[in-house]
Amino acid sequence: MDIDLLEIPYPVPLSVISGSFSAEHNDECSPKLFDRNGDLCQVYSVELQSSPGIHIAGVIGVTLDEIQSASEQVLFRGLEELTMPYIAHSWVIESLSIAQKRADESLVKRFETGVPQEIVGFFIERPMAVGETLEINLEVGGKRHKATLKCKSGRRxxxxxxxxxxALKLSKMQAGDDLLWFEMCCGKRAFTVYTRCTAKTNSVLPRGANKPTKTMSTGVRENRVGQPYFRAEVIEVCHGRCVVTGIPERAVPPSILRASHIKPWSKSDDVEKLDGHNGLLLAPHIDTLFDSGLVTFSEEGQLLASAELDPTVFSSWGVDPDKLYTLTEKQREYMKYHRKHIFEQWRSSLKTSK
Known part of the structure; x- marks a missing residue:
């Protein structure tokens, strides 16, 4: 039981609870609630026996009925209120429709993984009873599969x-390094699932094994399926740094750099949409210039600015326009499209509108 699932009448330090509780009731709990240092030792909630529960209820000034009611609602209360991205152990809730899971031993060896209580509402639309199992619909490589979510003792x-x-090649994933994504496609309990593995041949891309055929989900609105995969690829290609400023990306969310397509998503085929070489890792202010066509890169890697861009911008931002920035051969190929079809094209639109 999490004692902070509901608003209590007054603040209660953890030390006040752990001291007397550990001495009188900790051994009655399986698994134990507090460790030898008096710290909470469980990742998931603990279902307490009657006497331990009464003890804690008395300390925090609430009734057992109030605690039970709150514990049933916490799974779904406040998911929209979480600050995204939200980190919960090996999970990252990137948005209300995208969740990332870092592979662990349980996933690789037993093909199952725990879902922390505070984020389980990502997968289901109502609280589950202990012992209940629900089916989850998956789309992997364009084919439909099923998964199950079970609520075990202790609401784990x-x-x-x-x-x-x-289909997901889970046994070939590397625990601690490889990533698995769930993208909501038709409401809760229906997800497109794909992976990114250290051994690229084991990766399962969105809507296809190695050559995805469709990366746009259909529904009320169009979503870019696979964007997290693309971003991870761009980070690797650009060595985790902004191509222009050299600023490194954060190792953990929230991110500070943007993975920008060179050839726009809307103009790319399904392979190009996920190709990390069709992207640049850029600081937000540089990305704005690049995406709008105010700057581009020459064949040699020099930053080219539109005549309409205030010449003081680069100097104010500490950007060297004479420097030759490092691009891969494939990035240079994609950049030909950007120079021809994106750079300063807004000027043509202005002329046409006149």
Whole structure:
């Protein structure tokens, strides 16, 4: 039981609870609630026996009925209020429609993984009873699969992906390094799932194994399926730094750099949309200039500015326009499209409108 699932009448330091509780009731709990240092030792909530629960309720000044009611609602209360991206152990809720999971031993060996209580509302639309199992619909490589989510004792939720393990190549993922994404496609309990592995041949791309055929989900509005995968690829290609400023990306969310397509998403085929070489990792202010066509790069890697750009911009930002910036050969190929079709094209639009 999490004692902070509801608003209590007055602040209660953890030390006040842990001291007397550890001495009188900790051994009655399985698993134990507090460790030897008096710190909470469980990742997931603990279902307490009657006497331990009564003890804590008395300390914090609430009734057991109030605690029970709050614990049933916490799974869904405030998911929209979380600051995105929200980190919960090996999970990152990137948005209300995208969740990232870093592979762990349980996922790789048993094809299942725990879902922290505070984010389980990403997958389901209502609280689950202990012992209840719900099916989750998955789309992997353009084919449909099923997964299950089970609420176990202590309200610990376990996501089982065994029926999609082969399609996702879970046994070939590397624990601690490889990533798995869930993108909501048709409401909760329906997700497009894909992976990015250290061994690229084991990656399962959105809507296809190695050559995705469709990366746009259909529904009320169009979504860019696979954008997190593209971003990870761009970060690798650009060595984790802004191409222009050299600023490094943060190792953990929130990110400070943008993965910008060179050839726009709308103009790219499904392979180009996910190709990390069709992107630049840029600081937001540089990305704004690049995306709007106010700057581009020459064949040699020099930053070219539109005549309409105030010449003091570069000097104010500490950008060297004479420097030759490092681009890969494939990035240079994509940049030909940017110079021809994006750079200063807004000027043509202005002339046409006149």
């Amino acid at each position: 939720h376990v996501l089982n992906l065994s029926r999609a393990a082969g």
